[in-house]
Amino acid sequence: MKLFRICGAFFFALIVFPVFAQDDSRLQALAESQQWHQLLHVRYHPLTFRTISQNDSERFFLSSDGKENPYAELLADIAAFAQSGLQPDESAQCRFPARYQWLKTKLENNGFIDQPCPAFEQWRDELDADAITLIFPASHINSPSSMYGHTLIRLDRSDERRSKLLAYAVNFAANADPTDNELVFSYKGLAGGYPGVASVMPYYVKTNEYQHMEYRDVWEYRLTLTSEEVDQFVRHVWELQDTYFDYFFFDENCSYRIIAMLDAASERVNLADDFVYKAVPVDTIRALWQGDLVDEVTFRASAATELETRSRQVSAEVLGISRRLIDERDDIDGLLKPLSQTERAQALELAAAYARYLSIKKKQGNPELRQRTLAVLSARSRIPVSAGFDNAPTPQWRDDEGHLTQRLGIRAGRISGAETNTYTDVRLRMAYHDVIDLPAGFVDGSQIQMGQFDLRRWGGDGALRLQNARIIDVLSLSHQTAFQHPVAWAVSFGAERYPWREAELYGYLKVAFGKAWLTDVGRVYGLGEVRMLADNQFEQGYQLSAGPRLGWLWQGEQLQFQLEGNWQALNAGDDTEQRSLEAVLGLRISSNDQLRFEAGRQVAENNDVSAASNQFSLTWNRYF
Incomplete structure:
Protein backbone atom coordinates (compact mmCIF):
# COMPACT_ATOMS: atom_id res chain seq x y z
CA MET A 1 0.00 0.00 0.00
CA PRO A 116 -12.78 17.20 -28.69
CA CYS A 117 -16.18 17.72 -26.99
CA PRO A 118 -18.79 17.31 -29.76
CA ALA A 119 -21.69 16.64 -27.33
CA PHE A 120 -21.10 19.85 -25.39
CA GLU A 121 -20.51 21.88 -28.55
CA GLN A 122 -23.72 20.63 -30.16
CA TRP A 123 -25.69 21.43 -26.99
CA ARG A 124 -24.09 24.89 -26.72
CA ASP A 125 -24.82 25.68 -30.37
CA GLU A 126 -28.42 24.56 -29.99
CA LEU A 127 -28.87 26.99 -27.07
CA ASP A 128 -27.28 29.76 -29.17
CA ALA A 129 -27.14 32.08 -26.15
CA ASP A 130 -26.22 35.69 -26.84
CA ALA A 131 -27.75 37.41 -23.78
CA ILE A 132 -29.35 36.49 -20.46
CA THR A 133 -32.75 37.59 -19.18
CA LEU A 134 -33.92 36.84 -15.65
CA ILE A 135 -37.60 35.84 -15.62
CA PHE A 136 -39.72 36.54 -12.53
CA PRO A 137 -43.21 34.99 -12.49
CA ALA A 138 -44.93 36.99 -9.78
CA SER A 139 -46.00 35.54 -6.44
CA HIS A 140 -48.75 32.92 -6.52
CA ILE A 141 -50.17 32.71 -3.03
CA ASN A 142 -52.23 29.57 -3.71
CA SER A 143 -49.11 27.50 -4.46
CA PRO A 144 -46.79 26.66 -1.52
CA SER A 145 -43.75 26.47 -3.79
CA SER A 146 -44.45 29.87 -5.39
CA MET A 147 -45.76 32.04 -2.54
CA TYR A 148 -42.82 34.41 -2.91
CA GLY A 149 -42.58 34.18 -6.69
CA HIS A 150 -39.97 32.34 -8.72
CA THR A 151 -36.96 33.20 -10.85
CA LEU A 152 -35.39 31.46 -13.83
CA ILE A 153 -33.09 32.39 -16.69
CA ARG A 154 -33.93 32.76 -20.39
CA LEU A 155 -31.05 32.40 -22.85
CA ASP A 156 -31.78 34.96 -25.58
CA ARG A 157 -30.46 34.59 -29.11
CA SER A 158 -28.75 37.32 -31.11
CA ASP A 159 -31.46 37.36 -33.79
CA GLU A 160 -34.17 39.53 -32.17
CA ARG A 161 -36.62 38.54 -34.93
CA ARG A 162 -36.82 34.98 -33.60
CA SER A 163 -39.54 34.38 -31.07
CA LYS A 164 -38.37 34.44 -27.48
CA LEU A 165 -40.72 31.54 -26.83
CA LEU A 166 -38.35 29.37 -28.89
CA ALA A 167 -35.36 30.28 -26.74
CA TYR A 168 -34.19 28.02 -23.93
CA ALA A 169 -34.69 28.51 -20.20
CA VAL A 170 -32.51 27.47 -17.25
CA ASN A 171 -34.57 26.55 -14.20
CA PHE A 172 -33.70 25.37 -10.71
CA ALA A 173 -36.39 23.62 -8.69
CA ALA A 174 -37.02 20.92 -6.14
CA ASN A 175 -37.30 17.48 -7.69
CA ALA A 176 -40.43 16.70 -5.71
CA ASP A 177 -42.32 13.45 -5.50
CA PRO A 178 -45.51 14.02 -7.55
CA THR A 179 -47.50 11.90 -5.07
CA ASP A 180 -46.71 14.27 -2.17
CA ASN A 181 -49.59 16.50 -1.16
CA GLU A 182 -49.09 20.23 -0.49
CA LEU A 183 -48.60 19.72 3.26
CA VAL A 184 -45.85 17.14 2.72
CA PHE A 185 -44.33 19.31 -0.01
CA SER A 186 -44.23 22.32 2.32
CA TYR A 187 -42.58 20.32 5.11
CA LYS A 188 -39.95 18.73 2.87
CA GLY A 189 -39.29 22.03 1.14
CA LEU A 190 -38.59 23.72 4.47
CA ALA A 191 -36.51 20.83 5.83
CA GLY A 192 -34.37 20.08 2.75
CA GLY A 193 -36.19 16.87 1.96
CA TYR A 194 -35.92 17.23 -1.82
CA PRO A 195 -32.93 17.40 -4.16
CA GLY A 196 -32.76 20.62 -6.15
CA VAL A 197 -31.75 20.25 -9.78
CA ALA A 198 -30.89 22.62 -12.60
CA SER A 199 -32.61 21.89 -15.90
CA VAL A 200 -32.68 23.33 -19.41
CA MET A 201 -35.90 23.37 -21.41
CA PRO A 202 -37.62 25.38 -24.15
CA TYR A 203 -38.84 28.66 -22.70
CA TYR A 204 -42.37 28.18 -24.05
CA VAL A 205 -42.75 25.22 -21.67
CA LYS A 206 -42.20 27.49 -18.65
CA THR A 207 -44.12 30.49 -19.96
CA ASN A 208 -47.09 28.24 -20.66
CA GLU A 209 -46.91 26.96 -17.09
CA TYR A 210 -46.68 30.37 -15.46
CA GLN A 211 -48.80 32.54 -17.74
CA HIS A 212 -51.57 30.09 -18.54
CA MET A 213 -51.58 27.09 -16.19
CA GLU A 214 -50.91 29.19 -13.10
CA TYR A 215 -52.17 32.50 -14.51
CA ARG A 216 -49.22 34.53 -13.22
CA ASP A 217 -47.91 37.84 -14.51
CA VAL A 218 -44.26 37.78 -15.57
CA TRP A 219 -41.50 40.38 -15.28
CA GLU A 220 -38.42 40.07 -17.52
CA TYR A 221 -35.08 41.62 -16.49
CA ARG A 222 -32.53 41.79 -19.30
CA LEU A 223 -29.06 41.50 -17.70
CA THR A 224 -25.87 43.32 -18.66
CA LEU A 225 -23.59 40.29 -18.82
CA THR A 226 -20.94 40.41 -21.55
CA SER A 227 -20.76 37.80 -24.28
CA GLU A 228 -17.81 36.15 -22.49
CA GLU A 229 -19.85 35.97 -19.25
CA VAL A 230 -22.85 34.54 -21.12
CA ASP A 231 -20.61 31.85 -22.61
CA GLN A 232 -19.21 31.02 -19.17
CA PHE A 233 -22.73 30.83 -17.74
CA VAL A 234 -23.67 28.29 -20.42
CA ARG A 235 -20.55 26.26 -19.67
CA HIS A 236 -21.39 26.23 -15.97
CA VAL A 237 -24.97 25.11 -16.59
CA TRP A 238 -23.53 22.15 -18.48
CA GLU A 239 -21.42 21.28 -15.42
CA LEU A 240 -24.45 21.32 -13.13
CA GLN A 241 -26.52 18.91 -15.19
CA ASP A 242 -26.95 15.51 -13.58
CA THR A 243 -25.88 16.92 -10.20
CA TYR A 244 -28.03 18.12 -7.32
CA PHE A 245 -28.19 20.42 -4.31
CA ASP A 246 -30.30 19.97 -1.21
CA TYR A 247 -33.30 22.28 -1.71
CA PHE A 248 -34.48 24.56 1.10
CA PHE A 249 -37.53 26.70 0.49
CA PHE A 250 -36.39 29.57 2.68
CA ASP A 251 -32.73 29.99 1.71
CA GLU A 252 -31.19 27.57 -0.82
CA ASN A 253 -34.10 27.91 -3.23
CA CYS A 254 -34.56 28.71 -6.90
CA SER A 255 -33.59 32.37 -6.62
CA TYR A 256 -30.53 31.72 -4.49
CA ARG A 257 -29.25 29.08 -6.88
CA ILE A 258 -29.81 31.29 -9.93
CA ILE A 259 -27.69 34.13 -8.51
CA ALA A 260 -25.05 31.59 -7.41
CA MET A 261 -24.89 30.42 -11.03
CA LEU A 262 -24.47 34.04 -12.15
CA ASP A 263 -21.66 34.40 -9.61
CA ALA A 264 -19.90 31.45 -11.18
CA ALA A 265 -20.15 33.04 -14.63
CA SER A 266 -18.51 36.37 -13.83
CA GLU A 267 -15.69 37.58 -11.62
CA ARG A 268 -17.45 40.96 -11.22
CA VAL A 269 -20.62 39.35 -9.80
CA ASN A 270 -20.79 38.30 -6.15
CA LEU A 271 -24.42 38.18 -5.03
CA ALA A 272 -25.09 34.93 -3.18
CA ASP A 273 -22.91 35.76 -0.16
CA ASP A 274 -25.48 38.37 0.88
CA PHE A 275 -28.19 35.71 1.26
CA VAL A 276 -27.13 33.56 4.19
CA TYR A 277 -30.36 32.83 6.05
CA LYS A 278 -33.05 33.58 3.46
CA ALA A 279 -33.36 34.33 -0.23
CA VAL A 280 -36.67 35.94 -1.15
CA PRO A 281 -36.92 36.27 -4.98
CA VAL A 282 -37.62 40.02 -4.94
CA ASP A 283 -34.56 40.56 -2.74
CA THR A 284 -32.34 38.75 -5.24
CA ILE A 285 -33.73 41.00 -7.99
CA ARG A 286 -32.90 44.05 -5.88
CA ALA A 287 -29.36 42.69 -5.59
CA LEU A 288 -29.14 42.60 -9.40
CA TRP A 289 -30.15 46.28 -9.53
CA GLN A 290 -27.63 47.21 -6.86
CA GLY A 291 -24.93 45.39 -8.82
CA ASP A 292 -25.82 47.39 -11.94
CA LEU A 293 -26.66 44.14 -13.73
CA VAL A 294 -30.10 45.05 -15.11
CA ASP A 295 -30.37 46.62 -18.56
CA GLU A 296 -34.13 46.81 -19.21
CA VAL A 297 -37.41 45.49 -17.79
CA THR A 298 -40.47 44.13 -19.62
CA PHE A 299 -43.89 43.23 -18.19
CA ARG A 300 -45.98 40.39 -19.65
CA ALA A 301 -49.51 40.09 -18.36
CA SER A 302 -50.93 36.64 -17.66
CA ALA A 303 -54.02 35.30 -19.38
CA ALA A 304 -56.01 35.92 -16.19
CA THR A 305 -54.91 39.56 -16.03
CA GLU A 306 -55.83 40.06 -19.69
CA LEU A 307 -59.23 38.44 -19.11
CA GLU A 308 -60.02 40.68 -16.13
CA THR A 309 -58.70 43.79 -17.89
CA ARG A 310 -60.98 43.17 -20.87
CA SER A 311 -63.96 42.38 -18.69
CA ARG A 312 -63.71 45.89 -17.21
CA GLN A 313 -63.96 47.44 -20.68
CA VAL A 314 -67.43 46.10 -21.56
CA SER A 315 -70.98 46.57 -20.35
CA ALA A 316 -72.74 44.31 -17.88
CA GLU A 317 -74.88 42.98 -20.74
CA VAL A 318 -71.81 41.91 -22.74
CA LEU A 319 -70.33 40.28 -19.64
CA GLY A 320 -73.48 38.30 -18.97
CA ILE A 321 -73.78 37.10 -22.56
CA SER A 322 -70.10 36.13 -22.76
CA ARG A 323 -70.61 33.81 -19.77
CA ARG A 324 -73.83 32.37 -21.17
CA LEU A 325 -72.01 31.59 -24.43
CA ILE A 326 -69.96 29.01 -22.49
CA ASP A 327 -72.15 28.06 -19.52
CA GLU A 328 -75.27 27.46 -21.59
CA ARG A 329 -75.94 25.57 -24.81
CA ASP A 330 -78.33 28.05 -26.38
CA ASP A 331 -77.89 29.08 -30.00
CA ILE A 332 -74.88 31.39 -30.27
CA ASP A 333 -76.42 33.69 -32.87
CA GLY A 334 -79.53 34.01 -30.74
CA LEU A 335 -77.52 35.01 -27.65
CA LEU A 336 -75.60 37.62 -29.66
CA LYS A 337 -78.67 39.14 -31.35
CA PRO A 338 -79.18 42.07 -28.88
CA LEU A 339 -75.56 43.25 -29.34
CA SER A 340 -73.86 45.48 -31.89
CA GLN A 341 -71.12 44.11 -34.14
CA THR A 342 -68.36 45.39 -31.86
CA GLU A 343 -70.12 44.10 -28.76
CA ARG A 344 -70.52 40.68 -30.38
CA ALA A 345 -66.79 40.55 -31.09
CA GLN A 346 -66.12 41.49 -27.47
CA ALA A 347 -68.51 38.88 -26.07
CA LEU A 348 -67.05 36.11 -28.25
CA GLU A 349 -63.44 36.95 -27.37
CA LEU A 350 -64.29 37.08 -23.67
CA ALA A 351 -66.14 33.78 -23.98
CA ALA A 352 -63.14 32.12 -25.63
CA ALA A 353 -60.83 33.39 -22.85
CA TYR A 354 -63.33 32.22 -20.23
CA ALA A 355 -63.45 28.77 -21.81
CA ARG A 356 -59.66 28.55 -21.67
CA TYR A 357 -59.79 29.57 -18.00
CA LEU A 358 -62.27 26.78 -17.27
CA SER A 359 -60.28 24.15 -19.13
CA ILE A 360 -56.98 25.02 -17.48
CA LYS A 361 -57.75 26.50 -14.09
CA LYS A 362 -60.85 24.48 -13.31
CA LYS A 363 -59.71 21.37 -15.19
CA GLN A 364 -62.94 21.22 -17.15
CA GLY A 365 -61.34 20.27 -20.46
CA ASN A 366 -64.21 17.96 -21.46
CA PRO A 367 -65.28 17.26 -25.06
CA GLU A 368 -68.47 19.31 -24.68
CA LEU A 369 -66.50 22.38 -23.59
CA ARG A 370 -64.04 21.96 -26.46
CA GLN A 371 -66.89 21.69 -28.95
CA ARG A 372 -68.55 24.81 -27.59
CA THR A 373 -65.22 26.70 -27.68
CA LEU A 374 -64.72 25.81 -31.33
CA ALA A 375 -68.22 27.06 -32.10
CA VAL A 376 -67.47 30.35 -30.33
CA LEU A 377 -64.20 30.79 -32.23
CA SER A 378 -65.94 30.00 -35.48
CA ALA A 379 -68.58 32.65 -34.78
CA ARG A 380 -65.84 35.18 -33.96
CA SER A 381 -64.11 34.51 -37.29
CA ARG A 382 -67.25 35.58 -39.13
CA ILE A 383 -67.31 39.05 -37.53
CA PRO A 384 -64.97 41.40 -39.43
CA VAL A 385 -64.70 44.19 -36.83
CA SER A 386 -62.14 44.50 -34.03
CA ALA A 387 -63.20 44.03 -30.43
CA GLY A 388 -61.23 47.18 -29.58
CA PHE A 389 -59.78 45.88 -26.35
CA ASP A 390 -56.86 47.68 -24.70
CA ASN A 391 -54.08 45.45 -23.41
CA ALA A 392 -53.43 45.13 -19.69
CA PRO A 393 -51.33 48.11 -18.53
CA THR A 394 -47.96 47.72 -16.88
CA PRO A 395 -48.44 47.93 -13.09
CA GLN A 396 -47.43 51.16 -11.42
CA TRP A 397 -45.04 49.26 -9.15
CA ARG A 398 -42.85 46.26 -9.86
CA ASP A 399 -42.64 43.57 -7.21
CA ASP A 400 -39.03 44.51 -6.42
CA GLU A 401 -40.05 48.15 -5.81
CA GLY A 402 -42.09 47.34 -2.70
CA HIS A 403 -40.93 47.57 0.90
CA LEU A 404 -38.02 45.41 2.01
CA THR A 405 -38.93 41.96 3.28
CA GLN A 406 -37.67 42.01 6.90
CA ARG A 407 -39.38 44.19 9.48
CA LEU A 408 -38.46 45.53 12.91
CA GLY A 409 -41.20 47.10 14.99
CA ILE A 410 -41.23 48.96 18.30
CA ARG A 411 -44.69 49.02 19.86
CA ALA A 412 -45.98 50.85 22.92
CA GLY A 413 -49.41 49.87 24.20
CA ARG A 414 -51.96 49.98 26.98
CA ILE A 415 -54.42 47.29 28.08
CA SER A 416 -57.37 48.00 30.36
CA GLY A 417 -59.74 45.50 31.90
CA ALA A 418 -59.76 44.15 35.43
CA GLU A 419 -56.58 46.16 35.76
CA THR A 420 -54.68 48.57 33.52
CA ASN A 421 -51.18 47.83 32.27
CA THR A 422 -48.76 49.38 29.82
CA TYR A 423 -46.25 47.46 27.77
CA THR A 424 -43.49 47.78 25.18
CA ASP A 425 -42.91 45.22 22.43
CA VAL A 426 -39.93 44.55 20.18
CA ARG A 427 -41.24 42.84 17.05
CA LEU A 428 -39.02 41.13 14.47
CA ARG A 429 -40.37 39.52 11.31
CA MET A 430 -38.08 37.65 8.91
CA ALA A 431 -40.51 37.74 5.95
CA TYR A 432 -42.51 39.05 4.19
CA HIS A 433 -45.75 41.07 4.04
CA ASP A 434 -49.10 41.51 5.79
CA VAL A 435 -52.23 43.25 4.53
CA ILE A 436 -51.55 46.43 6.57
CA ASP A 437 -47.97 46.75 5.33
CA LEU A 438 -47.23 49.25 2.57
CA PRO A 439 -49.03 47.72 -0.45
CA ALA A 440 -46.92 48.98 -3.38
CA GLY A 441 -45.39 46.04 -5.25
CA PHE A 442 -47.45 43.36 -3.47
CA VAL A 443 -50.61 41.47 -4.42
CA ASP A 444 -53.65 43.24 -2.98
CA GLY A 445 -55.42 41.19 -0.34
CA SER A 446 -52.51 38.79 0.21
CA GLN A 447 -50.47 38.18 3.33
CA ILE A 448 -47.48 35.90 3.87
CA GLN A 449 -45.63 36.14 7.17
CA MET A 450 -42.94 33.77 8.39
CA GLY A 451 -40.77 33.94 11.45
CA GLN A 452 -42.32 36.78 13.47
CA PHE A 453 -41.33 37.04 17.14
CA ASP A 454 -42.68 39.59 19.64
CA LEU A 455 -40.83 40.21 22.91
CA ARG A 456 -42.80 42.12 25.56
CA ARG A 457 -41.79 44.10 28.62
CA TRP A 458 -44.65 45.04 30.92
CA GLY A 459 -44.59 48.42 32.66
CA GLY A 460 -42.74 48.20 35.99
CA ASP A 461 -41.25 44.81 35.07
CA GLY A 462 -37.77 44.67 33.56
CA ALA A 463 -38.10 41.10 32.25
CA LEU A 464 -38.62 40.40 28.53
CA ARG A 465 -40.78 37.44 27.59
CA LEU A 466 -42.03 35.93 24.39
CA GLN A 467 -45.51 37.23 23.63
CA ASN A 468 -45.96 35.80 20.15
CA ALA A 469 -44.07 33.39 17.88
CA ARG A 470 -45.74 33.32 14.49
CA ILE A 471 -44.16 30.55 12.44
CA ILE A 472 -46.37 31.01 9.39
CA ASP A 473 -49.36 33.21 8.70
CA VAL A 474 -50.96 33.22 5.26
CA LEU A 475 -54.09 35.10 4.20
CA SER A 476 -55.49 35.14 0.67
CA LEU A 477 -58.40 37.52 0.08
CA SER A 478 -58.64 36.99 -3.68
CA HIS A 479 -61.92 38.61 -4.66
CA GLN A 480 -64.83 37.45 -6.79
CA THR A 481 -64.98 38.66 -10.40
CA ALA A 482 -67.26 38.15 -13.37
CA PHE A 483 -65.29 35.09 -14.48
CA GLN A 484 -63.29 33.91 -11.48
CA HIS A 485 -64.59 32.83 -8.08
CA PRO A 486 -61.56 32.01 -5.92
CA VAL A 487 -61.85 30.81 -2.35
CA ALA A 488 -60.52 33.21 0.27
CA TRP A 489 -58.53 31.33 2.87
CA ALA A 490 -56.15 31.68 5.79
CA VAL A 491 -53.83 29.44 7.78
CA SER A 492 -51.51 30.26 10.65
CA PHE A 493 -49.68 28.40 13.38
CA GLY A 494 -47.30 29.25 16.16
CA ALA A 495 -47.50 30.18 19.85
CA GLU A 496 -49.00 33.22 21.57
CA ARG A 497 -50.49 34.57 24.79
CA TYR A 498 -53.78 36.23 25.54
CA PRO A 499 -53.29 40.00 25.97
CA TRP A 500 -53.57 40.21 29.77
CA ARG A 501 -50.42 40.41 31.83
CA GLU A 502 -50.29 36.98 33.51
CA ALA A 503 -51.40 34.97 30.46
CA GLU A 504 -49.55 31.74 29.65
CA LEU A 505 -48.14 30.77 26.28
CA TYR A 506 -50.20 28.33 24.19
CA GLY A 507 -49.75 26.71 20.79
CA TYR A 508 -52.27 27.34 18.03
CA LEU A 509 -53.32 26.31 14.54
CA LYS A 510 -55.96 28.40 12.76
CA VAL A 511 -57.57 27.56 9.41
CA ALA A 512 -60.26 29.57 7.62
CA PHE A 513 -62.15 29.50 4.31
CA GLY A 514 -64.67 31.84 2.75
CA LYS A 515 -65.20 34.57 0.16
CA ALA A 516 -63.94 38.10 -0.50
CA TRP A 517 -65.41 40.89 -2.62
CA LEU A 518 -63.79 44.05 -4.00
CA THR A 519 -66.00 47.16 -3.70
CA ASP A 520 -65.57 50.88 -4.29
CA VAL A 521 -64.79 51.32 -0.59
CA GLY A 522 -62.33 48.45 -0.20
CA ARG A 523 -62.28 44.71 0.17
CA VAL A 524 -64.87 42.94 2.36
CA TYR A 525 -64.64 39.30 3.36
CA GLY A 526 -66.32 36.59 5.35
CA LEU A 527 -64.55 33.45 6.53
CA GLY A 528 -65.41 30.49 8.68
CA GLU A 529 -62.47 29.87 11.00
CA VAL A 530 -61.52 26.78 13.00
CA ARG A 531 -58.98 27.06 15.83
CA MET A 532 -57.02 24.39 17.65
CA LEU A 533 -55.34 25.68 20.84
CA ALA A 534 -53.17 23.51 23.10
CA ASP A 535 -51.94 24.14 26.65
CA ASN A 536 -52.72 23.01 30.20
CA GLN A 537 -54.52 26.32 30.83
CA PHE A 538 -57.50 24.87 28.92
CA GLU A 539 -59.93 22.56 30.76
CA GLN A 540 -58.92 19.41 28.89
CA GLY A 541 -55.53 20.60 27.71
CA TYR A 542 -56.89 21.92 24.43
CA GLN A 543 -59.66 23.95 22.87
CA LEU A 544 -61.19 23.27 19.47
CA SER A 545 -63.44 26.13 18.37
CA ALA A 546 -65.16 27.47 15.26
CA GLY A 547 -66.97 30.60 14.22
CA PRO A 548 -67.25 33.48 11.74
CA ARG A 549 -64.44 35.89 10.88
CA LEU A 550 -65.66 39.03 9.11
CA GLY A 551 -63.64 42.00 7.91
CA TRP A 552 -63.15 45.09 5.82
CA LEU A 553 -59.79 46.00 4.29
CA TRP A 554 -58.62 49.21 2.63
CA GLN A 555 -55.14 49.28 1.06
CA GLY A 556 -54.25 52.77 -0.09
CA GLU A 557 -50.83 54.08 -1.02
CA GLN A 558 -50.65 56.35 2.06
CA LEU A 559 -53.25 54.84 4.40
CA GLN A 560 -54.07 51.20 5.13
CA PHE A 561 -57.00 50.13 7.32
CA GLN A 562 -58.49 46.84 8.51
CA LEU A 563 -61.51 46.20 10.69
CA GLU A 564 -62.06 42.58 11.69
CA GLY A 565 -64.42 40.77 14.04
CA ASN A 566 -64.12 37.17 15.17
CA TRP A 567 -66.57 35.10 17.21
CA GLN A 568 -65.58 31.59 18.23
CA ALA A 569 -69.06 30.41 19.13
CA LEU A 570 -68.63 26.60 19.02
CA ASN A 571 -66.18 25.04 21.48
CA ALA A 572 -64.88 21.66 22.56
CA GLY A 573 -62.27 20.83 25.18
CA ASP A 574 -62.84 24.17 26.92
CA ASP A 575 -66.13 26.08 27.19
CA THR A 576 -64.62 29.56 27.07
CA GLU A 577 -66.16 31.54 24.24
CA GLN A 578 -63.91 34.11 22.56
CA ARG A 579 -65.06 37.30 20.79
CA SER A 580 -62.84 40.02 19.42
CA LEU A 581 -63.05 43.24 17.40
CA GLU A 582 -59.86 44.83 16.12
CA ALA A 583 -59.10 47.94 14.07
CA VAL A 584 -55.68 48.68 12.56
CA LEU A 585 -54.61 51.86 10.76
CA GLY A 586 -51.29 52.09 8.90
CA LEU A 587 -49.70 55.40 7.88
CA ARG A 588 -46.87 55.49 5.33
CA ILE A 589 -43.90 57.58 6.45
CA SER A 590 -41.47 56.54 3.70
CA SER A 591 -40.99 53.63 1.32
CA ASN A 592 -39.60 51.58 4.25
CA ASP A 593 -41.16 53.21 7.32
CA GLN A 594 -44.70 53.01 8.69
CA LEU A 595 -46.64 54.07 11.77
CA ARG A 596 -49.39 51.71 12.87
CA PHE A 597 -52.26 52.41 15.27
CA GLU A 598 -54.20 49.49 16.73
CA ALA A 599 -57.31 49.32 18.89
CA GLY A 600 -59.15 46.19 19.94
CA ARG A 601 -61.56 44.64 22.38
CA GLN A 602 -61.45 40.99 23.41
CA VAL A 603 -64.11 39.21 25.46
CA ALA A 604 -63.90 35.74 27.05
CA GLU A 605 -67.03 34.13 28.57
CA ASN A 606 -67.31 30.89 30.53
CA ASN A 607 -70.39 29.84 32.53
CA ASP A 608 -71.78 33.38 32.65
CA VAL A 609 -68.42 34.70 33.85
CA SER A 610 -67.13 37.34 31.48
CA ALA A 611 -63.72 38.97 31.20
CA ALA A 612 -63.06 41.80 28.77
CA SER A 613 -60.00 43.80 27.85
CA ASN A 614 -59.42 46.85 25.65
CA GLN A 615 -56.08 47.36 23.95
CA PHE A 616 -54.54 50.40 22.26
CA SER A 617 -51.07 50.60 20.75
CA LEU A 618 -48.77 52.61 18.51
CA THR A 619 -46.08 50.86 16.45
CA TRP A 620 -43.20 52.16 14.37
CA ASN A 621 -42.24 49.64 11.68
CA ARG A 622 -38.94 49.73 9.84
CA TYR A 623 -38.50 47.47 6.78
CA PHE A 624 -34.97 46.32 6.03
Missing part, protein backbone atom coordinates in the same frame (compact mmCIF):
# COMPACT_ATOMS: atom_id res chain seq x y z
CA LYS A 2 2.87 2.35 0.85
CA LEU A 3 4.54 1.61 -2.51
CA PHE A 4 1.22 2.25 -4.27
CA ARG A 5 0.91 5.69 -2.64
CA ILE A 6 4.51 6.59 -3.58
CA CYS A 7 3.91 5.58 -7.20
CA GLY A 8 0.68 7.53 -7.28
CA ALA A 9 2.35 10.66 -5.97
CA PHE A 10 5.17 10.27 -8.48
CA PHE A 11 2.70 9.86 -11.35
CA PHE A 12 0.80 12.98 -10.25
CA ALA A 13 4.05 14.97 -10.10
CA LEU A 14 5.01 13.85 -13.61
CA ILE A 15 1.72 15.18 -14.95
CA VAL A 16 1.31 18.42 -13.05
CA PHE A 17 4.59 20.06 -12.25
CA PRO A 18 6.56 19.62 -15.51
CA VAL A 19 3.58 20.83 -17.52
CA PHE A 20 2.60 23.88 -15.49
CA ALA A 21 5.69 24.74 -13.52
CA GLN A 22 3.43 26.51 -11.06
CA ASP A 23 4.69 27.18 -7.54
CA ASP A 24 2.52 25.90 -4.74
CA SER A 25 1.73 29.39 -3.41
CA ARG A 26 0.24 30.34 -6.78
CA LEU A 27 -1.97 27.24 -6.83
CA GLN A 28 -2.97 27.82 -3.22
CA ALA A 29 -4.01 31.38 -4.06
CA LEU A 30 -6.13 30.15 -6.96
CA ALA A 31 -7.79 27.55 -4.72
CA GLU A 32 -8.66 30.26 -2.20
CA SER A 33 -9.91 32.74 -4.78
CA GLN A 34 -13.52 33.87 -4.82
CA GLN A 35 -14.14 32.71 -8.37
CA TRP A 36 -12.85 29.17 -7.81
CA HIS A 37 -15.12 28.87 -4.78
CA GLN A 38 -18.06 30.13 -6.83
CA LEU A 39 -17.38 27.63 -9.60
CA LEU A 40 -17.48 24.89 -6.95
CA HIS A 41 -20.39 26.55 -5.05
CA VAL A 42 -18.25 26.64 -1.93
CA ARG A 43 -19.80 28.79 0.82
CA TYR A 44 -19.37 29.29 4.53
CA HIS A 45 -22.13 27.48 6.43
CA PRO A 46 -23.26 29.61 9.40
CA LEU A 47 -24.70 26.69 11.36
CA THR A 48 -21.92 24.13 10.97
CA PHE A 49 -19.13 26.78 10.81
CA ARG A 50 -17.61 24.98 7.83
CA THR A 51 -16.62 26.17 4.38
CA ILE A 52 -18.03 23.53 2.08
CA SER A 53 -19.57 23.10 -1.36
CA GLN A 54 -23.36 23.25 -1.43
CA ASN A 55 -23.41 20.77 -4.31
CA ASP A 56 -24.27 17.36 -2.86
CA SER A 57 -23.45 15.17 -5.85
CA GLU A 58 -20.21 13.18 -6.04
CA ARG A 59 -20.29 13.66 -9.81
CA PHE A 60 -19.53 17.36 -9.31
CA PHE A 61 -16.01 16.66 -7.99
CA LEU A 62 -12.90 14.94 -9.34
CA SER A 63 -11.22 14.74 -5.94
CA SER A 64 -12.71 12.49 -3.27
CA ASP A 65 -12.14 15.42 -0.90
CA GLY A 66 -13.32 18.06 -3.35
CA LYS A 67 -16.54 18.97 -1.56
CA GLU A 68 -14.65 20.19 1.50
CA ASN A 69 -11.20 20.95 0.05
CA PRO A 70 -11.09 23.43 -2.88
CA TYR A 71 -7.30 23.03 -3.10
CA ALA A 72 -7.51 19.26 -3.53
CA GLU A 73 -10.18 19.75 -6.20
CA LEU A 74 -7.98 22.31 -7.99
CA LEU A 75 -5.04 19.88 -8.17
CA ALA A 76 -7.27 17.03 -9.32
CA ASP A 77 -8.83 19.22 -12.03
CA ILE A 78 -5.46 20.46 -13.29
CA ALA A 79 -4.18 16.90 -13.55
CA ALA A 80 -7.31 15.79 -15.37
CA PHE A 81 -7.32 18.76 -17.75
CA ALA A 82 -3.70 17.99 -18.70
CA GLN A 83 -4.62 14.60 -20.09
CA SER A 84 -4.78 14.36 -23.89
CA GLY A 85 -5.42 11.77 -26.57
CA LEU A 86 -8.76 10.74 -25.03
CA GLN A 87 -11.85 9.74 -26.94
CA PRO A 88 -14.34 12.54 -27.84
CA ASP A 89 -16.46 13.61 -24.87
CA GLU A 90 -14.42 11.47 -22.48
CA SER A 91 -12.12 14.13 -21.05
CA ALA A 92 -12.54 16.18 -17.88
CA GLN A 93 -12.39 19.25 -20.12
CA CYS A 94 -15.70 18.15 -21.62
CA ARG A 95 -17.26 17.47 -18.24
CA PHE A 96 -16.22 20.78 -16.64
CA PRO A 97 -15.80 23.32 -19.44
CA ALA A 98 -16.34 26.38 -17.18
CA ARG A 99 -13.60 25.35 -14.76
CA TYR A 100 -11.34 24.49 -17.69
CA GLN A 101 -11.90 27.85 -19.35
CA TRP A 102 -11.20 29.74 -16.13
CA LEU A 103 -8.03 27.80 -15.32
CA LYS A 104 -6.73 28.32 -18.87
CA THR A 105 -6.86 32.07 -18.31
CA LYS A 106 -5.26 31.91 -14.86
CA LEU A 107 -2.38 29.47 -15.41
CA GLU A 108 0.41 30.84 -17.56
CA ASN A 109 2.13 28.42 -19.95
CA ASN A 110 -0.35 25.78 -18.94
CA GLY A 111 0.28 23.45 -21.84
CA PHE A 112 -3.35 22.38 -21.99
CA ILE A 113 -4.38 20.73 -25.25
CA ASP A 114 -8.07 21.25 -26.09
CA GLN A 115 -9.83 17.91 -26.34
